[in-house]
Amino acid sequence: MNNRDIIESGILESYLLGLGKDHEQEQTKQIVLADHTLREYIEVLENNIREYFDQKSVNPPSQLREVLQLRTLKSETRKEKHVFGKAADSQNRQSGVYHDIEVNDTHIKVHKYWRPAFITVFILSKIFLIAGLYYFFKSASLENENAKLRTQSEQVR
């Protein structure tokens, strides 16, 4: 099979787009890497393919970039947690470096323990309110009764 046959067979397109089976892909890769002309053709083909998909491109919403930034940062931080003994990392941690991220989000994010704390405070406030009202009315009724008894005892005298 000469270079022209290889080019016209379409195996290079199939290889670049990952449409073939793994062993076919590997075979084509070896053929391409071994031949200078085919490597050059692949570069032109890559350009054609990129231009084709560039024409079909659609701009994603701008918020996605922020989501991606956050996700990348999260995974980097997770990685850093498992890396020990790196001078630069420990320096960063000691100097308390913060990453500047602009997030277009109207929600406040708090620690998960805030939820039970808030619920506890809410329930306690309700209990104190009910207890307060109960003792207020109770003392009012006792005062009334006291006044009644006082008038009764005065009348008896």
Added chain:
Amino acid sequence: MNELERINKTVDQNPSLKSTEKLTSIEVYDKYGAMAYGIILQIVPQPHLAQEILVNVFSSPQLQLCNSYPFTFAVCIIKLARMKAMETKGKLLGIAPEKRDLGIYEGERSPGLVFDLAFCQGYTPEEVAEKLQMSKSEVLRAFHEFFKSYAITNAAKL
């Protein structure tokens, strides 16, 4: 001018077709995000799902492998975006590849249709050949014809 001469000319004009610098996920996203989103939408037309896949593509560890890919970054992104979109589409439909509809297609067998079946719908070249009642080599040749005719049309426009 034959095809090989055209290649040599283009390569001479663009000596630095392949970039060797290492890019971060955000830089790659800025450069190829729109292209990847377009590809994903061709495969999974639901925008919300497509956006989730797009974020997965650019935050996946496989993206770093593109830095050591022997050819250009763009093609590596195209492959990765397609692979992730196909994975999601498969999960969404819950259909195993072997259970797909391989009914014989009766209409016109254009290179565009062959490309659409293989790239966007995820059929293997063997399945496309079976569906369109062609040989596998004809299917592969159709890929070549598809990009060749695209390059000719594009050159004519310029």
